Amino acid sequence: MNIAILSNGNANYSTKRLVEEAKKHGHRVRVVKYKNCYLSLNEKHPDIFYKGEKLPKYDVIIPRIANYMTRYGSAIVRQFEMQGVWTVSSSIAITRARDKLRSQQILTKAGIDTPKTLVSRNTTDIDDLLEQIGLPVIIKLASSTHGNGVVLADTKKAARSALQAFYLYNEEGTNILLQEYVKESAGTDIRAFVVGSRVVASMKRQSLDDDFRSNLHKGGGGVSVKLTPEENRIAVKAAKAMGLHIAGVDLMRSNRGPLVLEVNASPGFGVEKITGRNVAEKIIDYVEHNATRRNAKDKVGA
Numbered sequence: 088m089n090i091a092i093l094s095n096g097n098a099n100y101s102t103k104r105l106v107e108e109a110k111k112h113g114h115r116v117r118v119v120k121y122k123n124c125y126l127s128l129n130e131k132h133p134d135i136f137y138k139g140e141k142l143p144k145y146d147v148i149i150p151r152i153a154n155y156m157t158r159y160g161s162a163i164v165r166q167f168e169m170q171g172v173w174t175v176s177s178s179i180a181i182t183r184a185r186d187k188l189r190s191q192q193i194l195t196k197a198g199i200d201t202p203k204t205l206v207s208r209n210t211t212d213i214d215d216l217l218e219q220i221g222l223p224v225i226i227k228l229a230s231s232t233h234g235n236g237v238v239l240a241d242t243k244k245a246a247r248s249a250l251q252a253f254y255l256y257n258e259e260g261t262n263i264l265l266q267e268y269v270k271e272s273a274g275t276d277i278r279a280f281v282v283g284s285r286v287v288a289s290m291k292r293q294s295l296d297d298d299f300r301s302n303l304h305k306g307g308g309g310v311s312v313k314l315t316p317e318e319n320r321i322a323v324k325a326a327k328a329m330g331l332h333i334a335g336v337d338l339m340r341s342n343r344g345p346l347v348l349e350v351n352a353s354p355g356f357g358v359e360k361i362t363g364r365n366v367a368e369k370i371i372d373y374v375e376h377n378a379t380r381r382n383a384k385d386k387v388g389a
């Protein structure tokens with residue numbers, strides 16, 4: 088097969104691993120730096136160019152779009168979709184996954200438990216909101232990544248001033264979520280790496296200090312963990328609801344069962360090092376089994 092990986096480059100561990108496994112399986116694989124691609128919006132020939140070269144028609148693309156490039160990256164993915172190329176993550180699914188509010192709406196509609204969440208644009212509602220959600224409260228930007236837009240407020244005063252600061256400096260108009268603090272899971276969460284309809288690796292992440300955030304980027308560490316059948320089922324269901332064939336589903340173990348925190352469209356492969364599982368190979372296997380069939384079947388949505 089002729090595979091393109093849309094990525095910022097070969098230096099990225101996940102990209103390197105995908106290239107390695109694709110080659111091992113005898114495929115032609117190319118890393119396309121989507122940032123440097125340009126598009127030709129012609130109805131009959133939705134071409135994609137890279138440094139003056141028109142890219143050929145690939146059998147499948149594996150998008151690894153960085154968070155800060157979501158808009159441009161998903162436009163490039165869409166162009167491949169217009170060519171009828173099968174993508175393991177559709178442009179719509181990527182965009183939805185990057186918005187915590189949109190994601191939560193999709194997950195709750197699918198009957199998946201998530202932490203209780205409220206969204207409002209008015210600080211005047213704060214007393215009402217806090218009454219409903221209780222204290223401490225988590226306040227987060229809908230576009231947060233790596234835990235950088237997530238705050239824990241212990242008191243009403245702290246919550247009000249954090250919210251005011253968020254609203255004031257929120258020039259892009261990102262939505263702000265107030266969320267129930269799942270304290271029984273403080274500082275830990277579970278990453279389930281889903282490929283197709285299976286969890287292929289899972290790890291528990293733990294903050295190494297007293298931070299309530301367990302993001303690896305914030306210095307958290309991870310250990311391999313076995314999921315309960317319910318966690319397994321929910322992780323697969325969440326990926327499916329989001330329309331992602333490859334997903335990193337973050338779960339919290341709460342007193343009322345597993346809650347889905349978020350679903351990542353380009354999950355990192357750090358989980359390979361922690362669990363010893365060959366995630367990249369599972370993805371290539373999945374692509375092999377599905378690309379031809381899907382190429383024939385998939386309709387491209389607008």
Ligand SMILES: Nc1ncnc2c1ncn2[C@@H]1O[C@H](COP(=O)(O)OP(=O)(O)O)[C@@H](O)[C@H]1O
Pocket residue numbers: 202225227231232233234235236237266267268269270272273274275276299300301302337348349
């Ligand atoms: N409602 C919550 N209750 C307890 N901890 C939370 C909650 N929401 C987030 N956290 C912690 O903060 C981390 C970052 O939050 P998350 O929503 O995943 O944002 P990001 O996308 O920036 O990583 C989570 O991995 C988790 O450890």
Ligand SMILES: [Mg+2]
Pocket residue numbers: 233234302337349
């Ligand atoms: Mg997260």
